[in-house]
Structures are given as C-alpha cells and as structure tokens.
Amino acid sequence: MPDKAMLLFSGGVDSTTCLALAIEKYGMGNVIPLSIRYGQKHEKEILAAESILAHYGIKGVELDLSQVFAYSGCSLLAHSDEAVPESSYAEQLARADGAPVSTYVPFRNGLFLSCAASVALSLGCRRVYYGAHRDDAAGAAYPDCSEDFFRSMDCAVYEGSGRALRLEAPFIDKNKVQVVAEGLRLGVPYELTWSCYQGGERPCGVCGTCIDRRMAFEANGVQDPAQTHDYI
Amino acid sequence: MPDKAMLLFSGGVDSTTCLALAIEKYGMGNVIPLSIRYGQKHEKEILAAESILAHYGIKGVELDLSQVFAYSGCSLLAHSDEAVPESSYAEQLARADGAPVSTYVPFRNGLFLSCAASVALSLGCRRVYYGAHRDDAAGAAYPDCSEDFFRSMDCAVYEGSGRALRLEAPFIDKNKVQVVAEGLRLGVPYELTWSCYQGGERPCGVCGTCIDRRMAFEANGVQDPAQTHDYI
Numbered sequence A, B: 001m002p003d004k005a006m007l008l009f010s011g012g013v014d015s016t017t018c019l020a021l022a023i024e025k026y027g028m029g030n031v032i033p034l035s036i037r038y039g040q041k042h043e044k045e046i047l048a049a050e051s052i053l054a055h056y057g058i059k060g061v062e063l064d065l066s067q068v069f070a071y072s073g074c075s076l077l078a079h080s081d082e083a084v085p086e087s088s089y090a091e092q093l094a095r096a097d098g099a100p101v102s103t104y105v106p107f108r109n110g111l112f113l114s115c116a117a118s119v120a121l122s123l124g125c126r127r128v129y130y131g132a133h134r135d136d137a138a139g140a141a142y143p144d145c146s147e148d149f150f151r152s153m154d155c156a157v158y159e160g161s162g163r164a165l166r167l168e169a170p171f172i173d174k175n176k177v178q179v180v181a182e183g184l185r186l187g188v189p190y191e192l193t194w195s196c197y198q199g200g201e202r203p204c205g206v207c208g209t210c211i212d213r214r215m216a217f218e219a220n221g222v223q224d225p226a227q228t229h230d231y232i
Helices: A013-026 A044-056 A089-096 A108-122 A134-140 A147-160 A176-186 A208-219 B013-026 B044-056 B089-096 B108-122 B134-140 B147-160 B176-186 B208-219
Strands: A005-008 A031-037 A061-064 A127-129 A166-168 B005-008 B031-037 B061-064 B127-129 B166-168
Touching: A005 A013, A005 A108, A013 A031, A013 A044, A013 A127, A013 A176, A031 A044, A031 A108, A061 A108, A089 A134, A089 A208, A108 A127, A108 A147, A108 B108, A108 B147, A134 A147, A147 A166, A147 B108, A147 B147, A176 A208, B005 B013, B005 B108, B013 B031, B013 B044, B013 B127, B013 B176, B031 B044, B031 B108, B061 B108, B089 B134, B089 B208, B108 B127, B108 B147, B134 B147, B147 B166, B176 B208
Parallel strands: A005 A031, A005 A127, A031 A061, A127 A166, B005 B031, B005 B127, B031 B061, B127 B166
Antiparallel strands: none
C-alpha cells in the first residue's frame, strides 16, 4: 500500500504549492488536505480551498477550531476590534520591536499541526505536510513558521505518535519567490488561491500578505493572477 | 504582576496533583485549569474536574475537540465499538508488541498541549503544566507521555510562541507512586478524582487505570478513596 500524506491546506499560495508538490510525490489519491477554520474575519480562504480541491478533483477534511482562539486579540479574528495592518511585514516588524506581528494567531501552526497529526494517525497517513517558508519566519514575524519550531515540532510528533508519523515542510529553507517558482513549474492554479487578510470582493493589495505575494510573482517575471482574476 | 500558569486538567489523579502543585507554586488566583472533551464514552471525568475546581474555588476553561478524533478507532471514544481492555497496562503491552495500547488517543497530549499553548498566550500565561509521568510512558504505552516527547514539545512551544511560553511536566521523571505521595503531602481531595475508563456508577476496578491507581495508593500505605467514595 502506498504512503499517504496529510496536508495543512488554507487555500493560499504556500499551502497550494505544497499540495501540488505532495500530489507529485505521493500521487493524487494519497494526499488528504485538512482545512481548519479558526474564527477568521472572512470565509474567502475556505472558499478558495474548496475551489482548488475541485480543480484537482480531491476531497479534503474540514475542522473548526474557532473556540480555541476565543480569548485572542489577534487582528485576523472576527471578534477582534483591531484592524489588519495596511503595510508590509518589514514595516510591521520595525514597529513590533521583536514581538510577532498583530496577524500572528497564537501558536496556530502548533495547534494545526497537532490536529493534523491526530487526524493523520486515525486515517493511516505517515506524513504531514505544511507550507511554512523562510520569509514568514523572518524577523520573528511568525515564530511558528521558523525552522527551530519546525524541527522541534517534527520530533514531538515523531516521538508522541510512537514513531509512526513525521512532518515535512519542503519550503522551510526557501523564500516565497522560490515557492512561487516551484508552483509555476507544477502548474498550480494560482488564480484560485486567496491570500488577502481582508474579506473584500477582491484582494485589498495593501495588507502584508497581498504585498508579499505580488512581489514573489514579480520576481518570477509573472503578474500575480490575484490582481486580474474575477473572484465573483 | 505574578506569573500565571495554565494547566491541562482532566479530573484524574495525575492532573489533580499537578493542579495542587501549581497552586502551591503560583498561588490560587494565578492558575487557570483547561479541561478538554475529546469524545469520551462518558462524562465522569468532566464532572469530577468540575467538583475538584469547586473544592478549590477556582474557575477553569472548557473546550470540546471531539471532532478531531471523529476518525479514530481508540477504545476510549464514544463512537468506537472496541471495548476498553480489562487488564493491567503491563498485560496490554505484552500483547501490543511495541505499539501503543488501545486506549492511546492519537497524539492527544500534543493536541491538548498545543491548544493549552494557544489559550495560555491569549490569557497572558507564561507556563503550561501537565501531569505526564514515567509509568504512563513505560513500554511505549502512551508515547505522548514520554520524556522525549515532552522535551521536543516544550521546545516547539517555546520557539513557536516567540519564546513567550514554556511547558512544565513536574512528574515526567517520577512514577505514579511518587505522584500520589506528592499529592498526599499537598492534601489533594483524591476522593473527588475519577480515573476509570468506564462510565459506571462506581470505578470498575479492572481497567488499566483503575489497577494503576489502586497500586499507587497501596504503595503509599493508603487505601484508594475511589474504592469507598460515594460518587452519586
């Protein structure tokens, strides 16, 4: 029986590239994407995730962990009054003085990876994929995307599962430009992905992640399809 | 402002001893117990947890993560057809041939600790306590109670939280006899705790955890109050 892999899948650029890579490695029928609601301000990324899975013709698992973040003031959450910053990560970090950015959801990737580990063990997967990359960890913006976090979390999952499961983060030492380069090679349907932290009809173009992805496409000599795609 | 600690709290012997220890160290008002439903066959431990908190006069946080284990066949879960084994852990391990016991809930402690980390960061805690001990990890019965797991998970929480949070497992190198000895010193109301995997009116006395706790009290020269307490 071939190995099966579970994938943390948000419908954004990084996890969709990771999905394409996992499909290339494990085969279409052996990849199980896991999408998790956590109380976001909008549904856009969940809808994007669903349309990407429809594109590939595979079924995923959905969970709702909103209750875990009921006490968090993170600006991405529906119950938070704080606005999503309209500036690049670099500008936000300069203001944050060593702390994570306001869009850091407390230990979200640790929680999501643990959740994926529990479901993966139940469904007979031997790998959990996730699309963290070097740019997200830079300057402590998202500490749960760092290589130190990933190495420890992989050990915790390996030991805590009775050595039945490992994590893989194929982009952990790559930047977003390289992630997009890999995705272009793999024919990722980037026009279906959603990254923007706002829930408008179109991506806002001015939040950290909108700026980030536009630059990654430009560096690959391609226009970000989010700028022209008809999302309606 | 004094440090605050979050505690994984199930209402059993180990986590209730851990609660008493955390209260001794941090002070009554600085400990926040977190109790998590995960789809157990019965409510007994949740009710025990509530009566123990009433005894100490503190309020906890409750979460429900049942959906994460919807695909698991673990014998502790309400949707599982598998019966809880009526034998000691040692006998179960001899049959399991190096695999975890059937009452291992896949990566439960990893998931619960991650969850506690997310809530702890939201509520300004700097520590997460949990009551894993050496006997639970012995022979790979519960790999998510092992010292290797704990060390890695602590690093993952520390790095993934931007170095804002650490785990503490004060019993990780102790056995259950020593845990109970510590609890007797601290005056833990063991008559209120519930360990039994079955949901009967009284503890069954024949499942792994019933056998385990009776032996731990006996080794301390005390009768397990679960054998005589009126639970109704």
